[in-house]
Amino acid sequence: MRVILDTDVGLGTPGAVFDDGIAIILALNSTEMDIVGITTCHGNVNVDDAFNNVKRLALILGKKVNVLRGSEGPMDRSKETNDAVDFIINTSEELSDLTIIALGPLTNIAMALRRKPEIAKRWDSVFVMGGAITVKGNVTPYAEFNVYKDPLAAKILFSLGRRIILIPLDVTRKTTLTLEDLDKFFDGNRPYDEYVRYHVKKGLERMGGMCHLHDPLAVAIALDREIVGDHKVGYVEVVTKGREIGRTVLRRDAHGNVDVCLDINVERFMRLLGERV
Ligand code: RIB
Numbered sequence: 001m002r003v004i005l006d007t008d009v010g011l012g013t014p015g016a017v018f019d020d021g022i023a024i025i026l027a028l029n030s031t032e033m034d035i036v037g038i039t040t041c042h043g044n045v046n047v048d049d050a051f052n053n054v055k056r057l058a059l060i061l062g063k064k065v066n067v068l069r070g071s072e073g074p075m076d077r078s079k080e081t082n083d084a085v086d087f088i089i090n091t092s093e094e095l096s097d098l099t100i101i102a103l104g105p106l107t108n109i110a111m112a113l114r115r116k117p118e119i120a121k122r123w124d125s126v127f128v129m130g131g132a133i134t135v136k137g138n139v140t141p142y143a144e145f146n147v148y149k150d151p152l153a154a155k156i157l158f159s160l161g162r163r164i165i166l167i168p169l170d171v172t173r174k175t176t177l178t179l180e181d182l183d184k185f186f187d188g189n190r191p192y193d194e195y196v197r198y199h200v201k202k203g204l205e206r207m208g209g210m211c212h213l214h215d216p217l218a219v220a221i222a223l224d225r226e227i228v229g230d231h232k233v234g235y236v237e238v239v240t241k242g243r244e245i246g247r248t249v250l251r252r253d254a255h256g257n258v259d260v261c262l263d264i265n266v267e268r269f270m271r272l273l274g275e276r277v
């Protein structure tokens with residue numbers, strides 16, 4: 001599958017949230033995925049850091065990949081366009097089988113859709129890590145980080161005239177990485193182990209020794225749909241103002257355009273991750 005990964009990767013910035021970095025390693029180490037580009041956005045770190053972090057990570061992994069700088073803030077506070085938005089539009093017009101995997105605030109993708117709504121029809125699949133359906137948020141009691149950072153962008157994406165696969169906190173919170181797992185994953189046998197281990201350790205220490213593998217789960221589900229257990233189709237509405245801003249509400253409807261993952265096979269996911277990261 002040919003993939004654009006959209007990410008706010010913190011791995012590379014000491015102490016930052018690093019799960020996008022592990023997701024990128026998983027994607028780049030998976031031969032089923034041809035990563036045609038990695039577009040970067042604001043979120044865990046500023047967009048310049050995200051851009052530089054992806055560049056450095058790809059270099060350390062020994063992978064050649066096209067990296068594009070994207071939005072520096074939410075849609076209503078960003079310039080009309082940027083390299084990432086242009087890349088998403090141009091590549092979608094060129095290739096008719098793209099898979100989009102969104103791991104950060106949805107600004108770049110929504111800006112591309114606002115300019116050229118017809119590109120969505122050309123995408124093969126869209127996977128989005130974001131939202132909290134039956135559980136509390138991680139920024140406010142209502143909102144998950146990626147949606148909270150740009151609710152308008154999420155609203156645009158969740159109103160697409162095609163189905164998207166949503167991987168919300170409901171399932172990503174079932175996955176964990178602890179300081180004890182570091183030896184298992186980064187045992188020093190590969191050239192990138194030391195670098196990745198350093199940043200993952202710093203991030204874990206800042207987060208109290210444990211974190212959830214939100215973004216790696218989204219990439220893993222794109223690779224292996226059998227990881228998903230219970231899932232429900234419907235319309236996801238996004239609250240764009242007020243106290244509950246960023247809240248995602250699922251209205252069940254068999255004709256809906258969002259397929260929400262609500263349960264996963266954790267073992268199957270961890271096995272895939274262990275084999276490839
Ligand atoms: O809420 C989880 C999301 O926000 C993930 O994409 C992670 O990178 C975080 O900061």
Ligand code: CA
Pocket residue numbers: 007008009019020043044103104215
């Ligand atoms: Ca992310």
